Amino acid sequence: MRIKKDYQLIIFLILIPIFLFGAFYIQSRMGNTLPQFSVENKSKDGCSIFYETLKELKLPVDRSISTVEMQDINSIQIVVPGGSFDINSSKVKNWVESGGVLVSLSSGNIHIIDYGVIPKIKGSVNIYSYGKGTIIGADINTITNKTLLNNTDGAYELLSEMGTFNKSKIFFNESYLFSQNNNMSLWDFFPLWLKFTVYQFIIALAAFFYYRGKRFGKPIPFYEETQRSENEYLYSAAALYRQTKAYDLILENFYKKLLNELNSNHENWLMLWERHSLPYLKEARRLKEFMEINEKRKSKDYIKAIAIVEHLINIIEQRRESYWKTLKITK
Numbered sequence: 001m002r003i004k005k006d007y008q009l010i011i012f013l014i015l016i017p018i019f020l021f022g023a024f025y026i027q028s029r030m031g032n033t034l035p036q037f038s039v040e041n042k043s044k045d046g047c048s049i050f051y052e053t054l055k056e057l058k059l060p061v062d063r064s065i066s067t068v069e070m071q072d073i074n075s076i077q078i079v080v081p082g083g084s085f086d087i088n089s090s091k092v093k094n095w096v097e098s099g100g101v102l103v104s105l106s107s108g109n110i111h112i113i114d115y116g117v118i119p120k121i122k123g124s125v126n127i128y129s130y131g132k133g134t135i136i137g138a139d140i141n142t143i144t145n146k147t148l149l150n151n152t153d154g155a156y157e158l159l160s161e162m163g164t165f166n167k168s169k170i171f172f173n174e175s176y177l178f179s180q181n182n183n184m185s186l187w188d189f190f191p192l193w194l195k196f197t198v199y200q201f202i203i204a205l206a207a208f209f210y211y212r213g214k215r216f217g218k219p220i221p222f223y224e225e226t227q228r229s230e231n232e233y234l235y236s237a238a239a240l241y242r243q244t245k246a247y248d249l250i251l252e253n254f255y256k257k258l259l260n261e262l263n264s265n266h267e268n269w270l271m272l273w274e275r276h277s278l279p280y281l282k283e284a285r286r287l288k289e290f291m292e293i294n295e296k297r298k299s300k301d302y303i304k305a306i307a308i309v310e311h312l313i314n315i316i317e318q319r320r321e322s323y324w325k326t327l328k329i330t331k
Contacts, residue, residue, distance in 0.1 A: 034046065035174075036082065037082065038178075042145070043145065045144060045145070047172070050143040054159075061169075064077075064171040064173045068085075068100070074167055075100065076103060076162055076165060078172045079102065080174075081105060081107055085177075087112075087113060088113065096130050096131065096134070101134050101167060102133070103136045103158070105140035107140055111126065126138070127161070247303060248296075250302070251305050251309065254306055254313070261317070287305060287312070
């Protein structure tokens with residue numbers, strides 16, 4: 001049994017790293033489960049390299065999932081294509097007009113903006129001025145992971161233009177990007193390290209319940225129910241009363257049992273005892289006299305009376321058993 005358990009444990013410990021390695025591999029191959037152009041997406045279509053580079057440069061960059069109009073005016077909001085973002089909505093328009101800086105990224109650097117002046121072109125970026133704010137238009141493909149492995153010119157031009165604005169914070173606004181993925185669960189938004197922490201916790205929990213649920217020792221077959229004592233309830237009650245030293249209650253319960261066995265009452269049971277010529281008549285008389293005295297006695301007196309009652313009950317039960325045995329023989 002011990003050898004078998006050790007063998008199962010070894011197999012289990014081997015399976016854990018295999019499972020985790022497989023999960024890491026699958027996750028790395030399925031980077032496209034995250035939205036395209038997300039800073040969380042580390043695949044070729046993600047923007048994680050550009051985002052992490054800005055962090056390495058100690059720039060005040062972060063990720064946001066609140067809509068543009070809800071953000072502070074003193075910030076730069078970077079919005080990638082996809083989702084429900086409408087650059088011409090009145091809310092976005094008012095936010096820019098109040099002094100916000102919006103970086104609008106689109107495939108092919110094509111922007112349809114129905115407000116603002118004709119854009120000023122600086123290399124690969126287009127600058128739209130409106131009110132107190134600015135819209136910076138650029139091609140999203142210049143900052144994807146696939147492009148940055150070979151060409152960083154477009155990303156550098158975008159970063160240089162963003163650096164001309166004195167803003168306290170830079171946000172990659174992905175509220176619109178994830179709005180198109182309504183079928184995504186909370187699990188899809190967890191970072192990779194948190195997912196594998198959950199994996200490990202589930203494995204440990206499953207192992208705990210597995211080993212706790214195993215049988216310890218060989219099961220013993222149950223052939224028949226143990227026959228209970230006829231007066232088990234009486235002895236159970238007596239044990240409870242004995243703990244509180246309520247010997248008078250113990251005697252009262254035993255005495256009631258005696259009367260029930262004789263199918264009689266306090267006044268007539270002794271006469272019935274004599275009529276059936278039952279033994280220990282002297283003890284029976286002493287018991288009846290003891291029960292007729294209504295005053296508190298010492299504990300040892302109650303114990304003696306209890307012993308007499310128990311003895312008389314045993315006599316009745318033995319007489320009944322002998323009667324039934326005789327009856328069976330005659331049949």
